[in-house]
Structure formats: C-alpha cells, structure tokens
Amino acid sequence: MRTTKIRAALLGLSVAGLALGTAPALAAGKLTVSSPQDPGSWDPVDTFLVNWAAVATNVFDGLTYRGPDLKLVPGLAESWEVLDEGKRIRFKLREGVTFHNGEPFNAAAVKFTFERLLGEQGSKGPQRSNYTAIDTVEIIDDHTVDMKLKSPDPVLLTKLAGYGAMIVPPKYIAEQGEDHFNTNPVGTGPFKFVSYAPKVDIKLAANPDYWGGAPKLSELEYRFIAEPSTAVAELQAGRVDIVLPPTIPVGMVEIIRGDANLELVSVPGPTVTALRFNTRDGVTKDAKVRKALIMAVDRTTIVQQILAGQASEIASFQSALSFGDDPALKPLPYDPEAAKKLLADAGVSEGTRVQIDVRGNDQTMNEVAQVIASYLQMVGITASIQPYETNVLLNDIIPQGKTGAMFQQSWGGWTFDYDNTAYSMYHSGEKWNPYESDPALDKLLESQRSLTDRTERERILREIAVSVADRALEMPLYNSNAIYGVNKRVKGFVPAPDNRTKFDTVSVD
Template sequence: MKIIRRGILAGLTAVALGGVSFATVPAYAEGTVTVSVPQDPASWDPIDTFLVAWAAVATNIYDGLTYRGPDMEIVPGLAESWEELDDGKRIRFKLRQNVKFHNGEEFNAEAVKFTFDRLLGDEGAKGPQRSNYTSIESVEIIDPFTVDFKLNAPDPVLLTKLAGYGAMIVPPKYVQEQGEAFNLNPVGTGAFKFVSYNPKVDIKLEANPDYWGGAPKISELNYRFISEPSTAVAELQAGRIDIVVPPTIPIAMIPVIEGASNLEVVSVPGPTVDALRFNTRDGITTDLKVRQAIIMSVDRATIVEAILAGQASEIVSFQSALSFGHDPELQGLPYDPEGAKKLLAEAGIPQGAPLQIDIRSNDASMNEVAQVIVSYLQAVGLNPTIKPYETSTLISDIIPQGKTGAMFQQKWGGWTFDYDNTAYAMYHTGEQWNPYGNDPELDRLLESQRPLTDRNEREKVLKEIGKYVADQALELPLYNTNAIYGVSKRVKNFVAAPDNRLKLNEITVE
C-alpha cells in the first residue's frame, strides 16, 4: 500500500455544460477516466450542498477565487492576487482576464458580485452554505477585473472558504436564464465541462480545451454513483472503474485491492472525523453522567487497531490533528467500564435501558465499528440497537430535524482544516447540525474567536471550545480516518487529495 503524507498537484481542473456548444477536444487529450463516488448530491448548484461527494465531482467543473490543492496551500484561482485594506475590513481581489465560462460568458467582476449576492441573498438562504460566508457584508466592483470584499467582521479562514463549495463562481446570465434547472445543468470555468447527468446513476464530463489552467490531459471524465462498497471495489477490479474515492473503501477490502496486480491503494491522512453524537434533548442521554459513562464504555484504541487496521487515529475532540485549534494536551475520558457502570448507577439508569444508535447504512467501516460499540455498551448494562439510514436521509432529514435516537453518527470532513468550521456548525444554537443544543456560554465562545486577528489568541479560544465540549460530553469522539483511494495503475500522475476534492486535469491513462 502506498502511503502519501503530502502531495502537490501540478495544475488546476474544471468542467463545462450540457445544452451549450462544446469545443472540440484537442488530439493530445486522450482517454476516459471513470471515478466512483458513494453518493449522488442531487444538485450541482454550489449553494445547495455541503457534501464531500459534490466537491469530489464539482471541483472539476467550477473554480473559486482561490484554490487549495493536496499540499494544503492556498494559491491563486480565478483571482490572480489579493490584498487586505482598511485594517482587514476589506479584501481587494485582482481577477484573471480572458477566462470564459463553459457557455461562453466572460468571467469578470460582475460574475463575482453576482455569485456572492446570490449566495448571501434569498437563494443562498435556501441552502446550507450561506452561514459560512456571513462575514462578507458586500462585494463591490472597482473595475471590470477588480472587486472588493467588504467584511462586517474578520474571518481568519475566508480565503480557504473561497476555494470551495458555496464560493464557486457561476455565470450570471446562464443562472438567471436556467433558474432551478441550473441544479441539473452546471456551468463553471473549470477544466471539464458538463455533458450529461443521470440521477442516482452517473454524471459525465468532457475536457475543456480552453481551460485557463491548461487543457486537461484526458478527454472524458465520468463519475458513477455507487453506494455499496463491494460493488465499487468489484467494478474497480473489473476495470470499469479507475478511481474509487473515500469514504467508500472499508478497511476489510484493502487487502482485496492490494492483491490485484493492476490496482493500488493510496492512503493519505485527511480531515474526516467520526463521532457518535448525543441527543441531549430526549431520553437518558440528557444526563451528563450517562453521556460520560457511554464514552468510558468504549475502547477506541482497540477499535482503531483491530477494526480499522491502523488506518485511523483516536480523537478527543471532533477534529483531526491537522486542524487549527487541535489541542494535543486535551485529555479525553479513559476507557473504564467499571467507572462507567458506577456513573450509570448514580444516574439511576436501570439494567437493560434501551439506546438507539443511528448510522449511515452504506458506511461499511462504521457498520462494523457500531457492532463493536454495541458489545461495549452491553457490557456495562445498556441495551443498544443500531438503526441504519440511507445517508441522504440521515443527513438531510433525521439529524437536522432532530429526529435521531439517543446517539447518531456524524462524519465530518472539516475541509478548511480549522476547528471553527466544524465547531460552529456542530455546536452553535440554530445551526442545522445542532438540533438539540442551546448553550449560551458555548455560543459566546464560538462567536468570540471569529473576530480575532491574532492567530495565537484565536487558537487559545478554539482549544477552550474543545475542552468545553469534552467536559459537556456532547459526543463520543471516535477517530480520524485516512482518505483511502483505490486506483487503477493505468492512471498516471494521480495525486490523492486529503479532502477528497480531486482535480484531475493533470492525470493521464495508458
């Protein structure tokens, strides 16, 4: 197995649109690559989604003002440069010239302003991305290729946010003409152009020969939506899939891929963390002692080594060690089943008390881990059951609507590698990932770190948030998983992305 700690992506990528005239792909761009992703995002509009599966595809359709590659460095994207003005209250972006959207519209300052007016307006209010960009008060056009972002508060991770998801730049005229149809017919400035979309089945792209970052080195890029891990791996073995992206491949299937002479496993440390969060509104998990007891019942070290084969690391707070705000000194509750029994007794919890654990049905590793957790909880006198949900149902309905059992799986990419992006979404009152919490002190801490421009001071507050959450036992933190890719050896120049956002314009195929 190839283990990569860091990688540098040589170029950028993008995509284009169906329903628009397509340029002929040059002869030097040859070959088709097919990628398996575990979920159909159902909309390709940047403001509609938070899903990693969306980014795995759409990173090749759209560009942001900035770009962050596998080396985690922020570099120019559609903005050639930027500078802070007015003591950080304004950021001025100089935009690339001679860039066109896939439908022929010119990329310019008007497109940037339209994108962010839409994101921060009524359209953006319908989706999950707007709250990530509320530090932007307005976007002002200085000239056709210069814009100022006027900020209502400092945002220390804004440049990273501009590299992904809701901040992807869209073509004004096309979006206005298409309306809701834009969801299914995306147009960006990227290295690949949209061809067709078959919901629940696939999305097909073709090379954009006029891409500002250089024409792609393959002619077609297709994505298939395969939720079942065994099916994805079988298709990889059969040669009908070239790349399987995380989190599809369960640990148990790594030897299967490694045993094939034409395949390889590429594993990189990533931001994705898993936890079982608590319903703090209903049932026995409203009691802090019960939550602490559950955490103390589970031997996470054994899970990481025995179930996950070392392809993960334990976590104490809901972030990876690569996250800004991670506190290596923070001590979690120890594995102590006898202490857990004592706490349950003090809380008056009877033997055999029921406990429902909601998980994603297609997450093979979590399914196995959940079975082990059931055994641990049974050992301290609880009666847990597992309720699997189709992923989109769990994350789009059950969790946001507060309809979970006592515990529910939360898998979070933390793609900004900054604890704010995770903690604010998970713990601030009113956020969709926080259906049960209403803690004024935690809200105060979360809000207090956002305006801080002193990196050290902000880091202190983020660590304080991590400790506060641990003290309140708001979740059973489990592990930070590696990003595990299955790759055909016919694919050359492949660089694994820790955050799953693969730009594939530089790959070639034999």
C-alpha cells in the same frame, strides 16, 4: 493600514505548467471514478458534502485554490490585497476566462455569486453561515472587486477555495432558472457538464479552453456506487479506474493490495467520525450518562483492530492537522467500571435501550457500531443500530432532530480549521445542531471568528473543544485516512487529503 499582497508571480505559479492563452493539448482517454454518494444538487450553495466537492472541484473554480499539498494559491483571482486591518480584500481577477456556456467571467459574476450565497437562495442551504463575515462585494472595474467584511475572518481566504464560494454564471442561472442549474451545472473549471442521471452517474468532458491549460483526459465520468463490494468489484473488473473515499472499508484493503493491477493509496485526511448525542430526549439528556457511554467504549482497540490502523484516535471533533486541535486534550478513558457507576448514579437501569443511527452505506462505520453496541452491552445498555440512506440521515433525520440517542456524524473539516466544524456543530440554530442552545458557547464561537491574532484565536478554539468535552456532546471516535483504490493505468494521480482531487493533469494508458 496594514496591507498584505499576494501575487501568483511571487509564488512562482504556473497552473498546469501553461500560461493563459497557450494552445490546448489534444486530450485523450476516459477516466471513470466511483463515488459513494450522489449529492442530489450540483449548486454550490446547496451542499456541504465531500462527495459533491469531489466532482465539483473539476467543474467550478473559486477565487482561491487549495490543492493536495494544502497550500492556498490563486484561483480565479490572480492576486489579492488584504486592506483596512482585515476588513476589506481587493481581488484582481483573471482576464480572458469564460464559463462553459461562453458567458464571460468578470467582477459582475463574483458580485452575483456572493449576493446569491448570502441572500434568499443561499439561506436554503447549509453554506451561508461560513461566509457571514462578508458584508458587500463592490465592483471596482470589470476585473477588480472589493470584498468588504463586517469583521475580519482569518479563514475566509481558505473558504473561498471551496463549496459555497464557487463562482457561478449570472446570465445562465437567470435564463435557465435555479432548478435547471441544480442538475445542469456550469462553471469555469477544467471539465464541462455533459449529462446527469440521478443516483447513477454524472458525465463530464474536457474544457479545452480551461484557463489553467487543457486537461489530459477527454472524458471524466463519476458513477454513484454506494455499495463498497460493488465498487471494488467494478475496480477489479476495470470498469472503474478510481474508487474515492470513504467507500473502501478496512476489510477490503487487502483485496486491493492483492490485485496486481491495482494500487491502494492511503493518506491522512481531515475526516473525523463521532457519535453525537441527542441531548434533548431520553437517558442521553444527562451528561453523566453521556460520559458513561463514552467511557464504556474502547476506542483504542477499535482503531487498532477494527480499522487496522487506517485511522487515529481523536479527543475532539477534529484531526491533528486542524488549527485549534490541542494535543494536551485527552479523551475520557476506557473504564467500564466507572461507566457502570455513572449509570447507576444517574438512575439508569440495566437493559435500558438506546438507538444508534448510522449511514447505511458506510460499511466501516456499521462494523464499528456493532462493536460499540457490544461494549455498551457490557455495561448494561442495549443498543440497536438503525441504518439510514445517507441523504435521508443528513437532510432529514439529523437536521429535524429525529435521531435516536446517538447518531453518526462524519465531517470533512476541509478548511483544516476547527471553526468550520465547531460553528456548524455547536452554534445555536445551525443545521447540524438540532438539540443544543448554549449562549456561552455561542459567544465563544462568535468571538474567535473576527480575530486576526492567531494565538488568541487558537486559545479560544481550544477552550471550545474543552467545553464540548466537559459537556460530553459527542463520543469522539477517530480521524480516518483517505483510502483510494486506483487502477495502475492511471498516471499522474495525486490523492487529495480532503477528497477534492482535480483531474486536469491525470491521464490514462
């Protein structure tokens, strides 16, 4: 039996500098944050959206926590042991923690959370497939649980720090119902839900009894502002204190830099953007055509000129920080003459039309799409750009397989592990894979999930990336920096690369 034990004491942790039970400090001040998207539901099992996590990180906690430094530390579990060669994890839970409604956090809440995630309710959302390695959660005592796995999952502890694994209150959901919970979330986090106006804002208040110490702020409001120019104008006017990624287009970077009251904060993040192909319909059914379209576009110039260096090129759908990224894998070169030849060989006539679907509120991507259309025109392809409201594109057009020839996919890759992206994008039957079904690729994706040998697992992940590139399932574009606009009255702000900033230690003048 191999045992790995991690304890907060050994890590020298002091969450927010306070021990559990320390009298909370008096909170003061309101922070207003602009977010480009209302996720529509605050239930952790309903979403994959980074803009959900930007808010929900302040409402919910997981058993583990990963902050802006990307290090994994204890969350609601103060320690854990990995047992039985990775097939069982024993979590020792924090004592004295309560949900915002006064309901106790305990082993029963953990068991309920994961049975719900892996059951009928979780099956309605996109998160369950990330946690299918979990077989059962067994209560040892009120503050100890065993998570038994069907097979080892080397990324599970990181997954437990976010999204579907956020711990939810059993009694509250049973009494109030699922629909109520969607719009009136209750967690154990540093801020408590106050009100929610769909597509307008969500208002939170400080949780003075937070187990990590009371927040320095008294109020936290997220306003949903999809239009970048409006968000930046509100920031300049002082009605918004922070504008979250990916709101700020590169064209507005100098506006923020030129304002004496504002600060531009840009950090490398996990978010990657690609144009994925409809491999079922039209000319893009042919891999030769897909490769031609990739070779027709000068991605280097796009990064340097259109994105002003606030991004980096990618060869696969992951950032350089991702486990599984292969620096030896190079993207198809920009070669318009070779692209023309491939199109001719595939029998594609000049003037053939293709449609590019994009998120309508993503100003940067809309500019990039216009440039891509110009490049395609140079090889005889006429591209039209179809903008969609983000939730429509993500919840209807893509999952239902109703896209044009190419469609924008921007993905957070928040685990910094290629599995989290690749399984969702390429495995048969997944929400984000409406067109492909490849048994060989499915087998590769499944095989690496149970491996604890990092070297072998990395080899398979790189093989997956090569397979995707060989079949040209997408046009890899760029890895974006996370760009924040911040009013200088905000103190103690540490930008999170994955946009999951916890605001409990932030204050305002």
